[in-house]
Amino acid sequence: MRILAIVPFVLASTLAAQGTSEVYGMVRDSTGKPIPAARVSVQGMLLSVNTDSRGEYRLSGVPAGTVILSAGHVIGYLAVFDTVSITASTPLRHDFVLRSQVMSLRPIVVTAAKRPQSLEDVVASVALLSDSDIAKRAVNTIDEAVDKAPGVQFLSGQVNIRGSSGFVQGLGSRVLLLVDGVPANQGDRGGISWDLLPVDDVERVEVVKGAGSALYGSAAFGGVVNLITREVPVGVHARLRATGGAYANPPYAEWRFRDFTGMHGGAELTSSYGREDLRGAVTVGGWRSDGYRQQDHQDHWQLAGKGDWRASPYTRLTVSGSWASDQYQVPLAWCERGGCDDRGQAYQPFLIDTSGLGSHTRSDKGYLTAVLARTPSERVHWQARASWLRTHFTDFQPTSRDDYGVADRFGGELRGEFRPDGGGSVVTVGAETGLSDITSNIFGGSHHQGEYAAYGEGERPLGGGGSPAHLTAGARIDFLTIDGGALSAVVSPRVGAVLPTGAGIWRASAGRGFRAPSLAERFVSTVVSGFTVDSNPNLKPEKAWTFEVGHARPIAGSARVDAALFWTEASQLIEPTVNTTVLKIQFQNVARARLAGLDLAVSANPLTPRLATTLGYTFLYARELSHDTVPQRPLAFRPRHLLTLGADYTAGGLSVGAEFRYSSRFERVELTPPSDPRVAVKVLDLRAGWARGPASVRVLVANALNYLYNYAPRALEPVRTVSVTFVFIY
Amino acid sequence: MLPHPPSARLLLPIAIPILAFACNEGLRPFRVPTTCPHGFVGICGTVRFRGALPDSTEAVYLVAYPTFPQSRNDLFNFVPFPPQSIPTADSSYFYTLGILNGRYEWVVAVWKKLGSFNPDFSNADSLLREAGYYRDRSDPTRPGVVVVNGSGTDSINIVVDFANMHPISYYFPAAAKQ
Numbered sequence: 033m034r035i036l037a038i039v040p041f042v043l044a045s046t047l048a049a050q051g052t053s054e055v056y057g058m059v060r061d062s063t064g065k066p067i068p069a070a071r072v073s074v075q076g077m078l079l080s081v082n083t084d085s086r087g088e089y090r091l092s093g094v095p096a097g098t099v100i101l102s103a104g105h106v107i108g109y110l111a112v113f114d115t116v117s118i119t120a121s122t123p124l125r126h127d128f129v130l131r132s133q134v135m136s137l138r139p140i141v142v143t144a145a146k147r148p149q150s151l152e153d154v155v156a157s158v159a160l161l162s163d164s165d166i167a168k169r170a171v172n173t174i175d176e177a178v179d180k181a182p183g184v185q186f187l188s189g190q191v192n193i194r195g196s197s198g199f200v201q202g203l204g205s206r207v208l209l210l211v212d213g214v215p216a217n218q219g220d221r222g223g224i225s226w227d228l229l230p231v232d233d234v235e236r237v238e239v240v241k242g243a244g245s246a247l248y249g250s251a252a253f254g255g256v257v258n259l260i261t262r263e264v265p266v267g268v269h270a271r272l273r274a275t276g277g278a279y280a281n282p283p284y285a286e287w288r289f290r291d292f293t294g295m296h297g298g299a300e301l302t303s304s305y306g307r308e309d310l311r312g313a314v315t316v317g318g319w320r321s322d323g324y325r326q327q328d329h330q331d332h333w334q335l336a337g338k339g340d341w342r343a344s345p346y347t348r349l350t351v352s353g354s355w356a357s358d359q360y361q362v363p364l365a366w367c368e369r370g371g372c373d374d375r376g377q378a379y380q381p382f383l384i385d386t387s388g389l390g391s392h393t394r395s396d397k398g399y400l401t402a403v404l405a406r407t408p409s410e411r412v413h414w415q416a417r418a419s420w421l422r423t424h425f426t427d428f429q430p431t432s433r434d435d436y437g438v439a440d441r442f443g444g445e446l447r448g449e450f451r452p453d454g455g456g457s458v459v460t461v462g463a464e465t466g467l468s469d470i471t472s473n474i475f476g477g478s479h480h481q482g483e484y485a486a487y488g489e490g491e492r493p494l495g496g497g498g499s500p501a502h503l504t505a506g507a508r509i510d511f512l513t514i515d516g517g518a519l520s521a522v523v524s525p526r527v528g529a530v531l532p533t534g535a536g537i538w539r540a541s542a543g544r545g546f547r548a549p550s551l552a553e554r555f556v557s558t559v560v561s562g563f564t565v566d567s568n569p570n571l572k573p574e575k576a577w578t579f580e581v582g583h584a585r586p587i588a589g590s591a592r593v594d595a596a597l598f599w600t601e602a603s604q605l606i607e608p609t610v611n612t613t614v615l616k617i618q619f620q621n622v623a624r625a626r627l628a629g630l631d632l633a634v635s636a637n638p639l640t641p642r643l644a645t646t647l648g649y650t651f652l653y654a655r656e657l658s659h660d661t662v663p664q665r666p667l668a669f670r671p672r673h674l675l676t677l678g679a680d681y682t683a684g685g686l687s688v689g690a691e692f693r694y695s696s697r698f699e700r701v702e703l704t705p706p707s708d709p710r711v712a713v714k715v716l717d718l719r720a721g722w723a724r725g726p727a728s729v730r731v732l733v734a735n736a737l738n739y740l741y742n743y744a745p746r747a748l749e750p751v752r753t754v755s756v757t758f759v760f761i762y
Numbered sequence: 763m764l765p766h767p768p769s770a771r772l773l774l775p776i777a778i779p780i781l782a783f784a785c786n787e788g789l790r791p792f793r794v795p796t797t798c799p800h801g802f803v804g805i806c807g808t809v810r811f812r813g814a815l816p817d818s819t820e821a822v823y824l825v826a827y828p829t830f831p832q833s834r835n836d837l838f839n840f841v842p843f844p845p846q847s848i849p850t851a852d853s854s855y856f857y858t859l860g861i862l863n864g865r866y867e868w869v870v871a872v873w874k875k876l877g878s879f880n881p882d883f884s885n886a887d888s889l890l891r892e893a894g895y896y897r898d899r900s901d902p903t904r905p906g907v908v909v910v911n912g913s914g915t916d917s918i919n920i921v922v923d924f925a926n927m928h929p930i931s932y933y934f935p936a937a938a939k940q
Contacts, residue, residue, distance in 0.1 A: 284790070284791045368851075369849065370852075377792060378795065381789055559879075564878070709789055709792070714788070738790040740790075740831050741788050741790040742789070
């Protein structure tokens with residue numbers, strides 16, 4: 033904190049200086065091992081760069097004078113701040129040595145307050161995934177890695193943070209997805225396309241738990257997931273990632289459904305060129321999979337790019353985009369007795385009902401975004417962004433009409449960050465707009481939704497000393513309009529506090545979350561099981577209050593514990609409801625719910641620093657409260673216990689590890705007969721890796737015990753899958 | 763490096779749950795039952811089919827009504843929802859219908875003709891037929907009452923006669939529509 037006190041003086045001297053120069057060097061750990069992907073930054077400016085695979089960095093355009101350089105942003109290491117003197121046109125070598133720690137107490141996060149801040153200053157619970165966390169899981173899409181974060185669970189592709197969403201066929205996610213801070217939920221269904229980005233373009237993931245509507249508005253009802261893409265390095269670089277593997281066959285002869293082994297494989301190639309002022313990267317890739325069950329083939333193609341123009345140390349324009357195309361067969365529900373060649377079995381989880389044979393989907397999606405950021409002084413930072421997200425799907429159904437939907441979501445935001453006293457107080461204000469246009473034969477033709485919002489949040493330190501307490505308060509007002517109709521307003525306040533003590537850091541927050549109904553929920557019009565699903569344009573936003581008290585502390589220097597008690601009271605939840613008076617299914621605001629529990633994350637290095645272990649546990653009490661004639665009952669598709677255990681042992685370039693996920697049996701499910709099989713989930717992943725220089729190979733045996741289970745009704749989750757991933761960085 | 767490495771006992775909290783939980787209790791093959799399965803809550807029985815299955819068949823559903831419908835408006839007060847269809851390929855089918863504890867006055871097989879309902883269900887009479895129901899053993903002309911009380915209630919047998927099905931108007935004439 034003493035460093036922060038001298039920041040204004042340092043910045044003042046920097047501004048007074050003339051000319052620029054270059055800083056270069058290496059970032060190593062205390063054993064001399066290079067640390068790739070560490071962020072080296074000039075404090076108070078928009079100058080930053082990541083180290084390459086050799087731990088080297090090169091940062092140009094650094095103004096002459098005295099500046100503070102920082103190196104960090106690597107989970108497992110403490111950040112380092114060094115003051116250096118820059119002489120114009122004289123390159124300076126400056127190496128960093130990062131001290132390892134179980135978990136750095138000061139990783140920088142950018143999602144919780146819409147600005148960079150130390151993790152220890154965040155009033156909400158945050159889970160982080162570094163690029164090494166992602167890499168060691170050897171996944172094809174980013175959701176497979178996020179799935180193992182504490183308190184996070186994916187149910188057939190639908191993300192839940194502390195049980196927020198349940199499972200509603202991908203409609204109306206109660207979690208907001210951001211790509212580099214830009215909202216990316218679908219414009220029609222409100223769901224999330226997790227394959228929107230090439231997995232290797234993602235540098236890290238931040239998961240903010242609890243209602244985040246005070247800054248992010250709709251969809252941040254249960255939390256926010258921010259995918260942060262890699263910085264483009266200076267020089268010519270390339271990155272190749274190739275993966276291949278096989279699916280296990282059913283472990284029981286009665287369930288065998290093919291006479292060959294299903295395979296999957298793919299590759300991504302990223303090439304980049306960067307100067308100090310102008311940088312660009314392009315990624316192309318694709319993968320294909322036979323799938324692990326009948327009619328489960330998938331092809332995926334991807335193109336992504338990022339450009340970066342650093343007009344000055346204080347001004348930066350970033351343009352990025354991605355386009356992905358998927359053609360996949362649709363397994364739909366597994367086959368129940370009589371629905372296929374059941375071989376005398378009550379159900380065949382690897383086969384589908386013959387009525388669904390031939391169904392397949394084409395899904396194209398892409399986004400384009402531009403962000404202009406400027407730091408005109410040490411007290412002011414602002415940024416403006418514009419974005420466009422497009423999704424287009426067509427469901428081909430041999431026995432009925434084909435369904436399609438096209439959605440365009442345009443977004444814009446202007447945000448300012450002010451430090452009025454030049455010290456620890458920060459005020460963030462902004463205005464945001466989102467416009468969605470959809471055309472679909474099942475969402476009632478063409479519709480339009482407008483969202484206009486203004487927000488502000490202030491943070492103020494209380495008291496002095498090296499680690500003062502912080503108070504945060506803010507609110508956001510969202511105005512919504514459908515098809516040009518009247519505006520409706522939703523106000524979402526949030527207050528929070530962080531109190532560092534000698535025994536750790538306490539945090540508390542209370543905030544409101546809301547989710548505007550997706551256009552699909554309002555206007556869906558189709559037929560399910562012979563019943564008409566009818567539109568309900570009068571749907572209102574879901575609302576919730578979330579309270580949280582958390583505590584983080586190191587233990588004996590080799591462990592870190594973060595625990596949070598949370599309580600969410602939700603009202604007007606949107607659910608499909610059978611309206612017996614009009615004999616239709618409609619989405620209606622019917623349910624009140626309570627989600628409360630404990631969220632615990634522990635990381636430790638027992639025995640030796642080479643062994644890193646993690647534990648994530650969530651106890652969830654999720655109840656739908658009584659309403660109308662419905663008595664209080666468990667919320668559907670929520671496990672009471674969610675446990676993740678991990679252990680990784682690293683020796684030189686070799687590493688081996690395991691991860692185990694337990695999810696207790698759902699107390700209640702919907703849209704399936706109670707007689708359908710339901711089991712607890714016990715999945716063990718094994719992994720090993722070898723890295724030498726720019727090359728690395730990883731082997732993942734996901735679901736090593738070939739444990740068969742399902743989350744969504746009659747949808748088998750992946751069987752044992754062996755994957756080998758090769759990465760080469762130039 | 764820790765000056766005093768913790769004991770290996772620290773690993774036990776991790777190892778024990780893995781060993782305890784790792785025993786495979788996932789989904790397993792399950793042969794078609796002939797009686798209510800252990801632990802099952804609902805009703806079970808055999809549906810026997812008579813007559814020729816109409817070409818226009820979309821599905822045959824099996825549903826239960828807590829009270830016998832008194833009007834057309836009551837026709838959708840059935841459980842479970844969504845309704846469970848039963849295969850018709852063989853001459854008989856042993857079914858299990860998972861429903862909550864309670865008393866059910868009508869357990870009925872409903873034949874559904876190919877086609878979609880009108881938004882106001884005005885064509886329900888042409889698309890739905892009562893194809894058979896569980897009958898009172900002492901008076902087979904009347905529906906039998908079924909009680910579910912925490913387990914499977916067995917032998918709720920039904921005969922579906924495709925040659926003798928009844929439309930809604932058989933029970934609720936148009937004059938008594940509401």
